[in-house]
Amino acid sequence: DSGVTQTPKHLITATGQRVTLRCSPRSGDLSVYWYQQSLDQGLQFLIQYYNGEERAKGNILERFSAQQFPDLHSELNLSSLELGDSALYFCASSAGTRGTGELFFGEGSRLTVL
């Protein structure tokens, strides 16, 4: 158990809809990262937050947004969903601010868009 909690574990929705994925980092970790994993793209970095502030951005679509709340949990919002958004979405956390390679990943949220 990594200590990172993600909900929901599975989500099935329709094209055009909006969903919110939730992540609680390990106790004491201030950085939260979101990654997308699909069969053809591998693990892709989306965005990082540190103590409530956005710190780094990857290949995140404009239809996607995220935030980190004062209690350090984070939410990833996906809107105007397309079939290609079907993937596993992972949250990870670490203690540092500048980003290290030692991340602790949750078990992921599997999104299926029909």
Added chain:
Amino acid sequence: EDQVTQSPEALRLQEGESSSLNCSYTVSGLRGLFWYRQDPGKGPEFLFTLYSAGEEKEKERLKATLTKKESFLHITAPKPEDSATYLCAVVRFSGGYNKLIFGAGTRLAVHP
């Protein structure tokens, strides 16, 4: 462009048959190379960090090594429970922050 390439894509071994997985990288100013293990339906689990050429790290049946252009994950006398996808990642410094860039992984299957 920074890249991380892993080979082979898939590897099937018999229990006890040692082998190596490769991770080659091109990145400006390497700030660390990392190995993760991912079981089906689970999140990646951190294994090793390597920072400089010549460095080696070991954990049970796994040993990771690093050169200036590539890293190897050696698996000695593997067991079925070593079956997983092994991911390699490098840290790239961009926009004032470090970003972790993953390779596509090697799917390892160890059969009894």
